[in-house]
Every structure is written in C-alpha cells, then in structure tokens.
Ligand SMILES: Nc1nc2c(c(=O)[nH]1)N[C@H]1C(S)=C(S)[C@@H](COP(=O)(O)OP(=O)(O)OC[C@H]3O[C@@H](n4cnc5c(=O)[nH]c(N)nc54)[C@H](O)[C@@H]3O)O[C@H]1N2
Ligand SMILES: Nc1nc2c(c(=O)[nH]1)N[C@H]1C(S)=C(S)[C@@H](COP(=O)(O)OP(=O)(O)OC[C@H]3O[C@@H](n4cnc5c(=O)[nH]c(N)nc54)[C@H](O)[C@@H]3O)O[C@H]1N2
C-alpha cells in the first residue's frame with residue numbers, strides 16, 4: 001500500500017488505537033498507536049487507564065520508531081521466487097497462489113521420496129505472540145510428520161533448571177522489586193532488555209534498598225550498584241555454589257524451610273562443599289572481599305530478590321549455574337515475603353493458556369545444530385533435510401556456527417522458504433520468500449515473560465503490500481495438504497478461543513487485559529508453590545542429574561586450549577530485539593575491547609582501528625572500540641547484527657561454537673574464545 005505523504009494542511013486527523021507489543025521482550029507494553037492516512041504514524045505508551053501498570057507511561061525507542069520497519073525499503077511486499085544464485089537475493093515476484101502451490105509440491109515430493117522428516121520447520125520467538133507460533137504452524141508441521149525443532153537457541157537451559165527445581169513457578173513480579181531491601185541483578189541488563197525494571201530498581205534504592213550486579217562488564221546498572229561482581233563469563237556456578245557453602249557453613253541456611261519444602265538439600269550441600277570463597281575467587285576472577293560482601297548482603301537482607309537473566313545460561317555451565325542461582329532463595333530462606341525470591345521467566349503465571357498439538361514423535365533437530373544438520377547427512381539419523389521452512393526467525397544472523405549455517409543454506413538441492421516481514425540475511429538464501437504481517441497488522445495475543453500480563457493485540461492498519469499473517473498462511477497450507485480436521489480452529493476468533501479458554505477470553509473481553517491465575521502479584525510460597533509432583537523444591541533433581549554428563553553443579557573449566565585467549569560475549573543492545581530491526585542500524589558495529597587487551601595487540605592507536613576477530617569457527621572483520629567497562633580478557637560484539645553492519649558480513653555467531661550447555665541442550669554463545677589482530681587501514 002503506497003500512500004503519498006499528505007501536506008500538513010491536507011493531513012487527515014489521526015485515528016487512535018490501543019494494542020500491545022508482542023516482540024520478544026519481557027515487558028509486554030500496552031501501546032497507543034496513531035494511524036494517519038492508513039499508515040502507522042506514532043507509537044507510544046498507552047495511557048494509564050488502559051495500560052498494564054508496568055508500561056509506566058513509556059516504551060522503548062525501537063517500537064516508538066517502528067514505522068521505519070513497517071515502511072522501510074527492506075519490507076517484503078509480495079511473494080517472490082529466487083532468480084539468481086543463493087545468497088544474492090535476486091527475486092522475481094509471483095502470486096500467493098503460485099507460492100502456495102510450490103510449497104505444497106515441494107513438501108509432497110520430499111515426503112514421497114524421503115519421508116516427512118526431510119522437511120524442517122525453523123522458527124523461534126521472533127514474533128512471540130501467542131497466535132503467531134504453535135498454532136496453525138503446529139497443525140501443519142506436526143500432522144505432516146516433519147522433523148521436530150528443539151527451539152533451544154535461548155532459554156532452554158534456564159527453563160530446564162526452573163522446571164527441574166520448581167516445576168516452573170511464577171516469580172516475583174517486577175513491580176514488587178520496589179519493596180526489596182536487596183536486589184541482585186545477575187547476568188541481566190535491563191537497561192537494554194527490559195527497561196521498565198530500571199525505574200523500579202531506582203525507586204527501591206531511594207527507599208534504602210541495596211543493588212548488586214553480577215556481570216562481566218560494567219553495565220549501566222552496575223555503575224549505580226552498591227556492589228558489582230565481575231566474573232569471567234561462564235563461571236557464575238562457582239560464585240553461586242560458594243554462597244551456598246557459606247550459608248550452610250555459617251548456619252545461615254533456613255533449615256526449617258528446607259525441611260518443610262525442599263529435597264536434595266544434602267546433595268546440594270555436598271556439591272557446594274569444595275567452593276570456598278578463595279577457590280571461587282580464583283576461577284571467577286572476583287576478589288574474595290567482593291564475594292564476602294555479596295554474601296553478607298544476601299544473608300542479612302529480606303526481602304531479597306534475584307533477577308536472573310539469560311546472560312548466565314549461554315555457556316557450558318549455563319544450566320547448572322541457573323539452577324544454583326535459583327536455589328539460593330530456598331537455602332537462604334528468602335521466600336514467603338513480598339519481593340522475596342527470584343524472577344527468571346514469568347511465563348508460568350499463565351500456565352492455563354495455550355493449545356498443544358500432539359507431537360508426531362518425529363526426530364528432534366536441536367536448532368543450535370542446524371548448520372551441522374544441513375551440511376552433514378550423518379549428523380543425525382534419518383533423511384537429509386530437503387525443505388527448510390523459516391518463519392519468526394533469522395537463523396543466519398542468530399544461530400551459532402554461522403559459516404556452517406551459511407553453507408547449509410547455500411545448498412542447491414535444499415528448497416528454502418523464508419516467511420518474514422523484511423528481507424533478512426537468511427532471506428537472501430531463500431528459494432521462495434513470503435511477506436509476513438507485523439503485530440500492528442494482524443490479530444495476536446501478547447503475554448509478558450517479565451510483566452505478568454496477557455493482552456489482546458489488534459491490527460491497527462491494513463497489511464502493507466500482500467503481506468499475510470502466519471495463521472492465514474499455515475492454515476491454507478494445512479488445508480491444501482489435507483491435514484485439517486472438522487473441529488480445528490481456523491479463524492483468528494477460533495484460535496483466540498482455543499488458546500485462551502473461556503475464562504481468560506471473558507476476562508480479556510471485560511477487562512482488556514488479564515492478570516495471573518492468582519489474581520494478584522504472587523508471593524512465592526504463599527500464593528504460588530512449585531509445580532513439581534510433591535510441590536517441593538528439588539535442589540538436586542534426578543531429571544537434571546540424568547541429563548548432564550558430569551552431573552548437576554559440576555563445573556566445566558575454561559573452554560578451548562588457550563590458543564584463543566579472549567572471551568567473546570554477545571549480549572543484547574538497546575537498538576534491536578535479537579536481529580529484529582537490525583536492518584535499521586546505521587553504520588558499522590565495532591568490536592568492544594578492554595583498553596589493556598587492545599594495547600597488547602597494537603589496537604589502541606587511531607580512531608577505531610580495523611581488526612580481524614577469529615577462531616577455528618570463523619572470523620569477523622570490523623572496527624574496534626575501546627571499552628574500559630569490560631572485564632580485561634573479555635571482548636564484546638552485540639547479538640543480532642546484520643551482515644551489512646560489519647566489513648566481513650559476519651557477526652558474533654561466526655565465532656560462536658555450536659557446543660551445547662550442560663543441561664537443557666542450549667546455545668553456548670558466550671563460550672566463544674577468540675584472538676584479535678590489527679589490520680591495516
Ligand atoms: N551471537 C549471539 N546470537 C544470539 C544470541 C546471543 O546471545 N549471541 N541470543 C539468541 C537469542 S536470546 C535469541 S531469542 C535468538 C533470536 O533469534 P530469532 O528468533 O532468529 O529472532 P530474530 O533475529 O529477532 O528474528 C525474528 C524474525 O522473525 C520475523 N517475524 C516477526 N514476527 C513475525 C510474524 O508474525 N511472522 C513471521 N513469519 N515472521 C515474523 C522478524 O521480522 C525477524 O526477522 O537469537 C539468538 N542469537
Ligand atoms: N533491546 C532488546 N531487548 C531484549 C532483547 C534484545 O535483543 N534487545 N532480547 C530479548 C531476549 S530474546 C532475551 S533472551 C532477553 C535477554 O536479556 P538479558 O537477560 O539481559 O540477556 P543478555 O543481553 O544476553 O545478557 C545480559 C548480560 O549478561 C552478561 N553476561 C554475559 N555472559 C555472562 C556470564 O557468563 N555471567 C554473567 N553473570 N553475565 C554474563 C552480559 O554482559 C549482559 O550484560 O532480552 C530480551 N529483550
């Protein structure tokens with residue numbers, strides 16, 4: 001839809017709409033959108049009378065400027081077919097009918113020749129709305145018998161840990177942090193990744209609460225904190241175990257609470273035993289006095305809350321580290337008061353929501369191994385992948401071992417469909433691209449995984465070009481492949497009913513937004529309890545024990561053989577959500593290095609010197625920016641960077657190993673170990 005910009009005098013009055021942001025962000029903001037002349041003009045926080053309280057009258061600038069994404073030059077407007085070599089992105093438009101025909105033909109052909117598992121759906125939480133994933137797509141791919149994707153690129157280790165210990169229990173509501181006497185922000189950077197927690201933490205401090213940050217770099221919050229522990233990436237497990245050891249040793253463990261509510265206490269105590277403060281200090285690089293200060297604060301404060309972020313999980317020890325951190329409030333006796341306990345993902349506040357399509361029991365492909373699976377027919381049992389269907393994801397920009405993913409996508413005999421809103425790096429390799437609607441153009445449901453809220457997301461404008469919603473496209477494909485049953489949900493309304501259930505639907509209709517089952521912000525071990533079979537905390541659950549090769553809470557030391565001495569982390573940045581909006585980033589993205597590491601490599605002279613960052617997986621050529629806030633020995637490239645933003649067209653994923661975490665089979669992005677060399681200008 002192209003509409004000429006009206007001159008101010010002709011400009012029609014905008015219409016105002018209220019909706020909610022579905023992006024992969026914990027906050028789930030309530031939005032107010034101004035639509036002028038059929039186009040989204042301004043997006044801001046919804047006013048307090050219709051907004052979820054956490055939104056607090058402001059939203060991030062990314063979504064404030066989302067019209068650049070909606071109407072930008074990278075937006076996909078029509079279905080199109082590849083007209084050049086893979087990777088070039090030369091396309092010729094085709095009709096939707098022809099595109100659907102082609103997909104049906106290719107999926108049927110693959111199934112006839114090699115079986116349904118030769119089709120691999122590849123998606124993650126790029127949309128994150130409840131109607132745009134695990135709905136019609138689940139019907140299509142599961143009933144077809146396609147390979148099953150393990151969506152493990154994010155949150156798999158932390159989910160496994162939270163599930164094993166607490167059966168996934170709703171956490172402390174972010175609004176309640178205001179009442180905390182101590183908040184520990186552990187491996188999270190809310191200033192970028194969940195901005196509404198920041199003013200709440202500030203308010204807590206204004207009331208005399210203390211703030212501790214555990215992060216290998218001095219994040220904006222670390223600069224304001226009472227204490228900043230700067231561990232070497234991947235060593236949080238040792239810190240947490242050292243705190244447990246001390247709690248038991250000094251008699252500060254809440255044995256009464258543990259006797260009533262926990263199992264595995266002695267086992268955890270035994271495994272924590274070797275981790276003296278001295279040993280933890282040696283491995284983490286955090287001075288003993290800082291560990292001791294953290295201990296003093298935690299053992300003495302109540303309410304004390306831990307915001308455990310996803311920075312903890314993305315390494316070889318990630319699952320055990322999250323488990324040990326989530327076990328702290330149990331051992332330390334921090335539950336049973338408002339603002340006491342932990343927050344990880346708060347999705348458990350809505351465990352009554354969702355619809356599950358039965359699994360066909362087909363082979364499981366871990367998405368961290370997509371590169372291997374596409375390039376090596378022996379990587380997993382079963383047929384080679386012949387049809388790859390990418391939606392809600394940009395795998396070339398976001399999966400580890402990027403060069404292998406690229407080689408896989410470049411395979412001439414692979415038929416790749418990319419269904420997206422914009423021409424992503426992955427879409428350049430597609431045989432067929434399909435234009436997708438955004439959450440401002442389709443029906444959806446937004447559920448916070450930090451904010452405890454569920455709200456309706458309603459289209460505020462017509463889709464641009466010929467963009468279609470996931471529901472519509474997957475429903476049509478399932479229909480054409482003869483996979484639908486009479487009682488399947490079909491329309492948006494059907495799906496909303498199927499996902500929400502009657503009670504939630506009524507709640508949404510009456511109140512505009514829905515709160516957790518408890519009806520109020522829950523207090524852990526007062527309003528909500530573990531969803532384990534015996535309602536107890538399992539501090540050393542058998543399920544996790546069985547999963548980890550060396551046992552839960554076993555520490556795996558520094559990866560690699562020392563040839564690559566710098567630890568490369570790739571956390572989130574304010575400008576993007578994963579790779580979403582990455583096309584809008586101006587200029588080149590630099591590698592950040594500590595000045596001492598840069599000086600050692602002759603990289604401290606000149607303005608942003610050029611460098612090559614490399615290891616056995618690949619390389620990134622880019623500029624270097626000195627950042628004294630990093631721990632020496634740690635370098636940083638943000639996640640989700642598009643090819644256009646570095647000289648080499650590669651990003652941190654080119655250096656990220658495709659090894660898996662100790663539990664949860666998750667990604668080990670922050671186990672990337674690299675060397676950096678100066679390049680001539
Ligand atoms: N190096 C490094 N890489 C990382 C990480 C890291 O720490 N380091 N972190 C990882 C993390 S935490 C995550 S969550 C993953 C995320 O990785 P991905 O899930 O791949 O997320 P995005 O990169 O944001 O891609 C989402 C895509 O979905 C599209 N999309 C959005 N809504 C819709 C829709 O309704 N329909 C369709 N068809 N498409 C839609 C968007 O346009 C966008 O291109 O990245 C991981 N990648
Ligand atoms: N603006 C924006 N918001 C987002 C996203 C985004 O990409 N952009 N992504 C969304 C998604 S998908 C996710 S998963 C969340 C992630 O949000 P966060 O939980 O904040 O996770 P990250 O940004 O990966 O990393 C958080 C911090 O962990 C630190 N870190 C790295 N390695 C370690 C370690 O070994 N130990 C410790 N203690 N800290 C470490 C990093 O320096 C970083 O400051 O944010 C969501 N919100």
Ligand code: SF4
Pocket residue numbers: 021022023025026027028029059060061062063195577
């Ligand atoms: S991305 Fe997060 S902060 Fe930004 S509008 Fe959406 S929910 Fe709010």
Ligand SMILES: [Mo]
Pocket residue numbers: 154155310
């Ligand atoms: Mo994520």
